[in-house]
Amino acid sequence: MGKAAGILIAGLVAAGGAAGALAAVGDPDGKPGANAQTQQQRGPAGLKRFDANGDQAVTVEEFLKRRVDGFTKRDKNGDGTLDGAELGQAPLGFRQQRQERRVERLLVRLDANSDGKLTKQEFDAEPVRADGRGAARAAERRQLMFQFFDRNGDGAVDKAEFDAGRAEEAEFRKRRRMHALDRDGDGKVTLEEFTADARFRFLRLDLDRDGRITAADLPPVERQRWSQR
Numbered sequence: 001m002g003k004a005a006g007i008l009i010a011g012l013v014a015a016g017g018a019a020g021a022l023a024a025v026g027d028p029d030g031k032p033g034a035n036a037q038t039q040q041q042r043g044p045a046g047l048k049r050f051d052a053n054g055d056q057a058v059t060v061e062e063f064l065k066r067r068v069d070g071f072t073k074r075d076k077n078g079d080g081t082l083d084g085a086e087l088g089q090a091p092l093g094f095r096q097q098r099q100e101r102r103v104e105r106l107l108v109r110l111d112a113n114s115d116g117k118l119t120k121q122e123f124d125a126e127p128v129r130a131d132g133r134g135a136a137r138a139a140e141r142r143q144l145m146f147q148f149f150d151r152n153g154d155g156a157v158d159k160a161e162f163d164a165g166r167a168e169e170a171e172f173r174k175r176r177r178m179h180a181l182d183r184d185g186d187g188k189v190t191l192e193e194f195t196a197d198a199r200f201r202f203l204r205l206d207l208d209r210d211g212r213i214t215a216a217d218l219p220p221v222e223r224q225r226w227s228q229r
Helices: 002-013 018-024 034-040 043-050 060-074 094-110 120-124 132-149 159-181 196-205 220-227
Strands: none
Touching (some): 120 132, 132 159
């Protein structure tokens, strides 16, 4: 079943649950820049990535550059807005790619008869890695995930069923991403809308509101580290 089946088992074995898969799997852009930028803005080491000219100050332009570049790359027709198709799917990060490779190896072990299908029996052969109450919840979520992909209820998931489930997930993610970004509900995302959350985060970090994030905006214990970068 190859890579597609590998992704399926990633969802099942990771015990994400059907609802969790529909809400979050592979959606780093679900909330604009939330994952990457939240990590990058923690402390001097993270903010350094935004300081393009090395002057120990991060301007709003520097802080937004990655979001602006992402918008420009997606705006295929150059009309200054993104529709649902242009917003598209976010590419898999390195960690997700590595997980897919690991799961593909797991598929070989779980698909006992190598028929390109994952049966309920084969799926249940993989133990739940949790203890106590957590194990019960994880097992329940795994069963829900399997039921979600087993579209015809025959106790096995083939590639066609998998593709149908993934298409439903993708459509939901697209709707949710558009809902999060399209502030005025006109079906288009402008650059202002695309960068709105990042602008708000910049304002929260710019304590003295001088339009730059410097050592003065950092917690006292972090200021020395900032100046020694």
